Amino acid sequence: MIQFRGVTKTYAGTQPAVDNLSIAIDRGAITVFVGPSGCGKTTSLRMINRMVEPTSGTILLDGADVQGRKAAELRRSMGYVMQSSGLLPHRSVLDNIATVPRLNGVPRPEARARAAELLDVVGLASVLGKRYPGELSGGQQQRVGVARALAADPPVLLMDEPFSAVDPVVRGELQQELLRLQRDLAKTIVFVTHDIDEATVLGDKVAVFAVGGRLAQYATPEEILRAPVDNFVAGFVGRDRGFRHLSFQDGTGVPIHPIETIEVERLGDPTVSVRSPWTLAVDSEGRPHGWVPQARRADVTSQAEAVPGGSLYSRGDTLRRALDAALSSPSGLGVTVDDDGRVVGVVRAGEVFELIEQARLDRGRADHNTAV
Numbered sequence: 001m002i003q004f005r006g007v008t009k010t011y012a013g014t015q016p017a018v019d020n021l022s023i024a025i026d027r028g029a030i031t032v033f034v035g036p037s038g039c040g041k042t043t044s045l046r047m048i049n050r051m052v053e054p055t056s057g058t059i060l061l062d063g064a065d066v067q068g069r070k071a072a073e074l075r076r077s078m079g080y081v082m083q084s085s086g087l088l089p090h091r092s093v094l095d096n097i098a099t100v101p102r103l104n105g106v107p108r109p110e111a112r113a114r115a116a117e118l119l120d121v122v123g124l125a126s127v128l129g130k131r132y133p134g135e136l137s138g139g140q141q142q143r144v145g146v147a148r149a150l151a152a153d154p155p156v157l158l159m160d161e162p163f164s165a166v167d168p169v170v171r172g173e174l175q176q177e178l179l180r181l182q183r184d185l186a187k188t189i190v191f192v193t194h195d196i197d198e199a200t201v202l203g204d205k206v207a208v209f210a211v212g213g214r215l216a217q218y219a220t221p222e223e224i225l226r227a228p229v230d231n232f233v234a235g236f237v238g239r240d241r242g243f244r245h246l247s248f249q250d251g252t253g254v255p256i257h258p259i260e261t262i263e264v265e266r267l268g269d270p271t272v273s274v275r276s277p278w279t280l281a282v283d284s285e286g287r288p289h290g291w292v293p294q295a296r297r298a299d300v301t302s303q304a305e306a307v308p309g310g311s312l313y314s315r316g317d318t319l320r321r322a323l324d325a326a327l328s329s330p331s332g333l334g335v336t337v338d339d340d341g342r343v344v345g346v347v348r349a350g351e352v353f354e355l356i357e358q359a360r361l362d363r364g365r366a367d368h369n370t371a372v
């Protein structure tokens with residue numbers, strides 16, 4: 001869909017900002033450009049819609065050289081979201097969202113009606129439409145930026161660090177929101193970030209750039225975490241990559257064991273006997289409430305005294321979540337729940353490790369077989 005062929009950009013008389021970049025960006029997928037500051041991510045992104053012109057090389061959009069398109073028209077045909085939401089401060093939120101459709105000649109009432117719909121799409125209350133950008137939080141402004149980029153329903157969205165100005169919690173929400181939107185919209189998205197976690201969460205494919213505009217690796221997030229091609233990528237991906245790679249390993253095979261449960265209402269009941277070292281207190285629907293250690297069983301007479309549990313695991317979720325459930329639980333047993341949040345059993349960290357080891361051996365064998 002978008003192809004860079006030997007693209008170099010040199011700003012006046014210096015080292016190239018982007019050096020002989022060749023990369024094919026898939027249609028309908030999220031491609032993330034990630035790398036340290038100054039490695040040419042923004043320059044590469046802006047060459048797609050001709051906000052920056054290459055010094056040499058070609059960029060093709062659906063097989064046609066973008067140089068053959070009028071720059072202004074090309075720019076309007078792609079959504080663009082930047083780090084500082086880039087909203088016009090003296091225009092209402094609705095008018096900001098309607099900017100490009102208005103430039104494209106859509107009548108005002110129609111453009112505003114569509115803008116109101118988009119507020120809802122990006123999870124904002126309709127009352128916010130009348131406000132000015134300065135009257136919104138950072139996260140809300142970023143959502144408006146995304147709505148504005150979607151307004152003309154462009155097939156391509158270019159996003160330059162759109163979520164970097166907000167706190168980690170809001171950032172996580174915006175990422176999940178983008179993934180949810182993308183499931184319906186299936187746009188071709190090029191997303192720039194310097195955060196490898198954001199890249200692996202969002203990207204169908206990730207392009208890691210090194211300083212000097214060199215493309216160091218272009219692969220799925222799973223592959224980049226599992227097999228960085230060189231020391232630069234390994235260093236950039238960071239120390240936790242082994243653990244983070246578990247996010248891409250399927251937990252279907254994790255054994256789920258039965259666990260003794262007790263309804264929280266019955267905690268003070270002396271006729272209830274508890275045999276196992278840890279018993280799980282559940283509510284009347286069978287949802288987890290907390291752990292009751294056998295040693296303190298007699299003293300635990302109210303709901304408040306149960307020990308809070310760790311993260312929950314859903315059957316079939318990733319190995320990372322299975323391991324986290326086990327490691328974060330005071331009993332060392334990861335509480336596993338069904339789709340309705342009811343306890344179905346527990347997982348053990350040791351057994352998750354065995355699966356990790358088994359997967360590693362299987363992979364080694366598969367690699368060996370393809371090698372011969």
Ligand SMILES: Nc1ncnc2c1ncn2[C@@H]1O[C@H](COP(=O)(O)OP(=O)(O)OP(=O)(O)O)[C@@H](O)[C@H]1O
Nearest residue numbers: 011012017035036037038039040041042043044194
């Ligand atoms: N208009 C410009 N004139 C001259 N040099 C520029 C210009 N824009 C960018 N550069 C240089 O090109 C290189 C790449 O810049 P670019 O903005 O593409 O990096 P980036 O990867 O987006 O960095 P960041 O993560 O900090 O946003 C940098 O060395 C930068 O100083």
Ligand SMILES: [Mg+2]
Nearest residue numbers: 041042043160
């Ligand atoms: Mg940049």
